[in-house]
Amino acid sequence: MPEWWTYTISDFVHFSARAYYRVIERHNESGWPAHLLALGLGLAASAATLRAPARPARALCALVAVLWAGVAWTFFGRHFAAISWTAAIFAWLFAIEAALVAWIGAIRAGLSFSRRRRIAGGPGLALLVIAVPGYPVLAPLVGRDWRQAEIFGVAADPTAIATLGHLLLADRLRWELLAVPILWGLISGVTLWGIGSPTAWVPPLASMFALTAALHATRRDPGQAR
Amino acid sequence: MQREPRAASLAVMGHSTVTRRSILKALAASAAALALRPLGAFASTAPVLKPIPSSGELLPVVGLGSWITFNVGSDPGLRDECAAVMRAFFAAGGRMIDSSPMYGSSQAVIGHGLARLGRAAPVFSADKVWTASRQEGEPQIRRSAAHWGVGRFDLVQVHNLLGWEAHLETLFRMKEDGRLRYVGITTSEGRRHRDVEAIMLARPIDFVQVTYNVLDREVEARILPAARERGIAVIVNRPFRGGDLIRSIASHRLPPWAARAGAATWAQLLLKFVVSHPAVLCAIPATSQVAHVRENMAAATGSLPDAALRRRIAAHVESL
Numbered sequence: 001m002p003e004w005w006t007y008t009i010s011d012f013v014h015f016s017a018r019a020y021y022r023v024i025e026r027h028n029e030s031g032w033p034a035h036l037l038a039l040g041l042g043l044a045a046s047a048a049t050l051r052a053p054a055r056p057a058r059a060l061c062a063l064v065a066v067l068w069a070g071v072a073w074t075f076f077g078r079h080f081a082a083i084s085w086t087a088a089i090f091a092w093l094f095a096i097e098a099a100l101v102a103w104i105g106a107i108r109a110g111l112s113f114s115r116r117r118r119i120a121g122g123p124g125l126a127l128l129v130i131a132v133p134g135y136p137v138l139a140p141l142v143g144r145d146w147r148q149a150e151i152f153g154v155a156a157d158p159t160a161i162a163t164l165g166h167l168l169l170a171d172r173l174r175w176e177l178l179a180v181p182i183l184w185g186l187i188s189g190v191t192l193w194g195i196g197s198p199t200a201w202v203p204p205l206a207s208m209f210a211l212t213a214a215l216h217a218t219r220r221d222p223g224q225a226r
Numbered sequence: 227m228q229r230e231p232r233a234a235s236l237a238v239m240g241h242s243t244v245t246r247r248s249i250l251k252a253l254a255a256s257a258a259a260l261a262l263r264p265l266g267a268f269a270s271t272a273p274v275l276k277p278i279p280s281s282g283e284l285l286p287v288v289g290l291g292s293w294i295t296f297n298v299g300s301d302p303g304l305r306d307e308c309a310a311v312m313r314a315f316f317a318a319g320g321r322m323i324d325s326s327p328m329y330g331s332s333q334a335v336i337g338h339g340l341a342r343l344g345r346a347a348p349v350f351s352a353d354k355v356w357t358a359s360r361q362e363g364e365p366q367i368r369r370s371a372a373h374w375g376v377g378r379f380d381l382v383q384v385h386n387l388l389g390w391e392a393h394l395e396t397l398f399r400m401k402e403d404g405r406l407r408y409v410g411i412t413t414s415e416g417r418r419h420r421d422v423e424a425i426m427l428a429r430p431i432d433f434v435q436v437t438y439n440v441l442d443r444e445v446e447a448r449i450l451p452a453a454r455e456r457g458i459a460v461i462v463n464r465p466f467r468g469g470d471l472i473r474s475i476a477s478h479r480l481p482p483w484a485a486r487a488g489a490a491t492w493a494q495l496l497l498k499f500v501v502s503h504p505a506v507l508c509a510i511p512a513t514s515q516v517a518h519v520r521e522n523m524a525a526a527t528g529s530l531p532d533a534a535l536r537r538r539i540a541a542h543v544e545s546l
Binding site for chain 1: 293294295297298299300301303304328329330331415514
């Protein structure tokens with residue numbers, strides 16, 4: 001790409017905020033009232049993680065995997081694809097995370113929680129609060145319609161942030177499961193900044209917050225890392 | 227293929243050498259354009275027209291871009307809003323709409339608008355070929371035309387010079403076959419101006435599209451003079467820097483002398499600056515709002531600034 005240094009983010013974001021949030025609105029319309037179920041599942045999953053059952057969280061991981069796959073298929077594959085060629089790439093990214101969570105967490109039982117041993121309990125809880133009950137109110141807070149609210153399990157950003165929260169509450173650091181949601185926060189932030197969204201800072205901040213917490217945990221206890 | 231330098235083209239508001247042939251061509255093209263406009267679509271004040279140097283065909287000095295603004299996917303409500311913008315555009319005397327396969331669903335949304343307005347919409351269809359593959363060029367142009375719902379494009383441009391050597395061959399061949407009317411190249415934001423100039427001097431293109439506005443005036447040095455010398459029509463993109471320019475000066479009061487340029491708003495003053503350059507055929511600001519397209523088209527009417535007023539406009543905006 002000649003003169004690559006002259007390109008800015010806006011050269012690669014080919015849609016407006018108006019079109020983007022309308023895609024979210026139509027995505028919400030097409031799935032309603034599944035959002036209530038997703039929100040309920042999100043709260044239940046958060047509670048289950050905090051209760052920290054003694055056995056591996058297979059069911060939780062299966063749920064999270066299904067939700068990542070659902071976002072890949074329904075949001076990116078069906079709605080976002082109408083305004084951006086990057087939808088296929090992002091769909092694959094979410095599908096990869098779904099596969100990883102399913103394999104490592106649900107099939108291999110490689111993810112478990114313990115109240116006495118959490119990677120980063122405080123940061124994990126904070127991210128869950130932001131993603132599950134917090135994210136839906138972002139839309140009206142910044143002047144958008146409720147119908148454009150982003151909900152865990154239905155929209156990409158809160159799904160990724162909630163996953164980071166769950167992973168920080170686990171008893172062992174799983175970098176292979178953290179990578180995609182951290183990366184997604186950065187990608188989303190860049191995209192939202194490109195369209196001038198006032199909430200562009202939220203996903204990358206969540207990613208950096210999770211990354212910092214994970215690195216701190218690694219330094220504190222090298223045995224945490226895998 | 228070398229091209230002989232042409233005499234500078236006539237501008238309706240201007241000057242320079244003309245030929246009888248170019249006048250007859252221009253009159254014929256205007257009559258054809260007027261015949262296509264549905265009753266009731268005539269603006270109370272018609273836009274200023276300038277001729278395409280290679281043919282004499284007259285076009286209004288303000289067109290309509292579709293970058294970002296028309297990429298609304300399959301949303302029926304947003305598509306109808308874009309159709310309303312197109313309706314207002316044509317009603318105000320507009321003709322050139324510019325798009326590209328790079329602009330997502332914009333082409334299909336334009337097609338939706340044209341279908342809603344009826345095929346009598348007097349559109350001058352300007353699109354682009356945007357692929358590195360020589361073989362993919364023609365199929366892509368066909369797909370684009372299908373999105374628009376047009377049999378052929380008036381103008382096809384090589385987008386950002388991607389694969390330009392192969393695609394110019396294709397486009398010249400298609401023009402010879404009557405499958406398009408004009409051939410052009412594009413760039414934006416000051417990129418690859420040397421390559422653009424070299425192509426302008428070496429190939430018989432009809433159009434060149436570049437970024438030009440009151441702050442980004444690099445093209446004044448070489449490309450605009452080369453366009454006049456070679457008889458190449460200039461389309462201007464980013465006359466408002468994507469809206470950033472207007473936003474950055476909107477809080478400042480419009481100077482009282484702006485009325486001398488026939489401008490009642492900053493957008494109109496900035497557009498008149500661009501389209502008043504003798505080498506510029508038209509600017510293609512993009513918008514998703516009917517009010518803005520009417521404001522833009524109003525800039526295409528009335529008087530255009532002369533050189534002294536243009537310098538004053540540039541100096542004033544730079545000082546803000």
